[in-house]
Amino acid sequence: MPATPLAKSAFLMAVLVIAALLGWESFLRSKGYQLGYNDDEALWYKNRQEVYQPSETTTVFIGSSRIKFDLDIPTWEKTTGEKAVQLAVAGSDPKLTLDNLANDDKFKGKLVIDITEGLFFRPQDDAAITKRLKYLKEATPSQKFSAQVGFGLESQLLFLDKDMFSLGALLDQLKIPNRSGVNNTPIFPTKFTYTNFRRQEIMTNEFVHDTAMQNKVKGIWTIYGALEKRHGITGDTLQKIFTEVKTDIARIKARGGKVIFTRTPSSGGYRELELKNYPRAEYFDQLLYVSGCNGIYFTDYPELKDFICPECSHLTPPDAVKYTTALIKILDQNKWFTPHAN
């Protein structure tokens, strides 16, 4: 036993800390939570480094949350024998990522851009992407090493999921009333989804079967304004976006790369409002026309058009497998897996 009072204190501290952490970890596991990774800039950076894999055997995906849920990476890689790199970021606009890839002369690969109109057709730069691109440019050797250690710990410890189980996240879940005009950031149910190491977003089994949680998420879409009737941007602002996207895509194609757009499924009231706010002919189809790329719009294909999203916006894991399988077939018809055919 330690002899001095300070040594006794240190011993007690160590015992209490280990007991508390083990207890917290065991409690979370007993509640059925899944091990996941923090989908932060370090994990994005790790995946961003994969875009330089041989271009003939790698497809990079950018977009918002839908493609993260809907693309099942194991299915993709097993079926095609090719690698999938997921660079989409939830709730974000991928145009800055597209621009970054377009300006990276080393990237000569295949790129799938998934469109969520409400996020893609907005003029301002996206903070979440800006943060990741800053990390890509400025990450120090120390940050990169810390990230590797962090990945190792996150692969073993459930409580390290910052968005769900950190002190700040738990405090945010307290329902403290606010002054008029101030709103809390909406809190997603903790059992909505988790992120794996390849940055695939996976809806939990509990969520798939719990309509109360699904309705809560639908309510969050309302708070974010996704279910408001409000026509999307038009005029010069929209044209500027088309021009910039066209320029970026031309640069990638000039290096031998391939680009295709996808529109992943949405359903219910969310889908209806998206069609009203962003009529396909004015936005998605015009984007294809201006950029000279092909596009896969889910309603155009019998095998894609009937998916139901539990919370109107994302697919369940079994549906993600089906969607990915069907997408691969359609891409194959577009000669996606044929070298230099674009």
Next chain:
Amino acid sequence: MVFNSYTFIVFFIIILILHNLPFSWKTKKVNLLLASYIFYAAWNPPFILLLWLSTVVDFFVGRALYTQNNIHKKRLLLVISLIGNLGMLCFFKYGGFLLDNFVTIVNAVGWKFHPAKPNIILPAGISFYTFTTLCYTIDMYEKKSKPVKSMLDFSLFVTFFPHLVAGPIVRPPQLVPQFESPRKATQQQLLEGFFLISLGLFMKVLLADSMLSATANDIFGSTNKLPALDAWMGVLAFSGQIFFDFAGYSTCAIGVAACLGFVLPQNFLYPYAAIGFSDFWRRWHITLSAWLRDYLYIPMGGNRKGKLRTYINLMVTMLLGGLWHGANWTFVVWGGLHGFYLWVEKAIADIRKDKVRPIATTPSGEVGVLGPLPETFKPKTFRNFSIALFTFFLINVTWVFFRASTFTKAWDLLQSMFGFVSKAEPLLTNLAIIKVIVIVSCMVIAHWLMRNTRVLEVIPKLSWWFFGTVWAVMLILLIWSQESSSSFIYFQF
């Protein structure tokens, strides 16, 4: 490398093992030096060249300054050292600022000049290690201490990783003698060191980053008109954030050094319990205020050349102290406000004929621009607590200029704080407000209760199980907060 990172944990474990293996003392010092370079290079490897340049130039110039008897040659050597050190600092830290001001002036007189924006990256900690090396060469010029005999010891003095990037700013006599004989932490030192590291990280990671930074960022980043409540909460949040961030770093640095058997000077002594502004500068960033006192205020004449010169010297010291923090006029105004507060305080002391001893005779170890604390401020009376609260209030006003990126933003915020804004829109959630009120109140009370003591003096007075439990709670909250790897605010200075 930052203390609040997994990289540092791995790095420090390796260093501790190496330092406790049966190597010769010279080998251990070489290990520490290499480790310090790795610590620095883990941020941006090329900038290590600047560190080497500064070290080599100052080692040889310092020695020559000490031995040179020809006053002209001596002055020339000093100028070389000053140009070398301050030149680097000016280029990297103030290059863009000087160019901006030059452009503003020449455009104002009608000469259209629009140069490209310089893309200069500020090397981490350059202000700190420049001041460390500067004090060495100035000491050599004045023969205040003897030159460091070995290049290894001098390099380690400049580069020793616990203090390298954000202080405490050490003087040669404080650290160099510690390198001359073998040092290894006792069990007591090691455990105290671990506790200080835990405390420092608790302050930085949990309190500064997890609890307060978002509120400060929201308020200082807002472009809307804000109600007084929100404005004050934002400023108080920053007040807490900057203390916990910087004092947390210093506490970690002292703890890391202690684990290796070294002692670094204190940098903070519960500054928000300060009674007046000379007391504040005895307690806030102590090693910087002592540096400014000894290498700027006193050489300018201090208070030895009459009252008017004292006031001027005081203001110049504070203005330059403000500019040291950042290349922006807002920092100069921050320093100027502190200078003004010190003027008022000194004027009151002069009128009351308080017996504040002249700065030049301040006993070694006591710091602060205006000398030791008057006896009347030592007791913890209600009167003194009220003055401390008023001081804290005025300090918060100065933080507005420190944190705001522009004068417009600072002015908007001051108007909000004092209720001169109509149709303001509330911004902060009640949870954010509760966090600020609880943490800042606890901070001020803790500072008041601890103002005449130090944390390591309090620990032996607590029962071992109580202290062990407090330590555990702190570490659990630290791990639970999961705010790793964000940089320290003072890294940018």
